[in-house]
Amino acid sequence: MLPGLKQFDLTGRNAVITGGSKGLGEAMAAGLASVGANVMLVSRTEGEANAAAAQIAEQFGKKAIGFRADVTSEAETLAMAEHAINELGGIDILITSAGINIRGPIDGVSFDEFKQVQDINVNGTWLACRAVLPHMKKKKSGRIITLSSTLGLVGLANRTPYTASKGAITNMTRALALEVADEGITVNAICPGPFLTEMNVPIADTEDGKKFIVGATALKRWGELREIQGAAMYLASDAASYTTGTMMVVDGGWTCQ
Secondary structure, three states, rough: OOOHHHOOOOOEEEEEEOOOOOOHHHHHHHHHHHHHOEEEEEEOHHHHHHHHHHHHHHHHHHHHHHHHHEOHHHHHHHHHHHHHHHHOOOOOOEOOOOEEEEEEEHOOOHHHHHHHHHHHHHHHHHHHHHHHHHHHHHHHHEEEEEOOOHHHHHOOOOHHHHHHHHHHHHHHHHHHHHHHHHEEEEEEEEOOOEEEOOOOHHHHHOOOHHHHHHHHHOOOEEEEEEEHHHHHHHHHHHHHHOOOEEEEEEEOHHOOO
């Protein structure tokens, strides 16, 4: 008999989620905990990470801890991995959800702002992956899930910092998937479309938000946080053992038009 639903069981697995204290990161962490995983939520704000972890622990009865780290710091991402190994007993899953978005035309965005987006989104993803990989390689198993975006696949005006960063994550994911395939590790990206996260609240009621984002989706609405959980649960599980180097688009049909 084929295993069916049992493939999604993450009991005994340990997950690290950067940007895990809010938005899509917190939703994905809760999704993994709901199917048995222990989780460590990483944030630059320790209080937010601890509060979100406590809520997940109470709701799902799994071990959930917070940890303060800046993903742009090599030392702090290494400390993040060490803490997860010591406190959870290992790292089976990494989700790199930490990211920012600075919008504006290219002549209206400063070079420092452009570099800030690349530092957090691109460098932060690379450093987090680099920090956990020695442990995963030693175990000959692991699941890495990066957060790209629909804007890592297509363009949108006034988004050069963000599209540059997410395009980089898209190809970083593909390259890393090839690099570690022989190590028992899969690497995939989730490409969210218009989810009404804290990052997108500023444009929710603007003409841009209504016409070019929500109005351009097949489902004609913003995504709900619960709707990102299934993709993370799948990619983190044994059900995705033959899935690597892929971009899983969750966008309400935004990129199909």
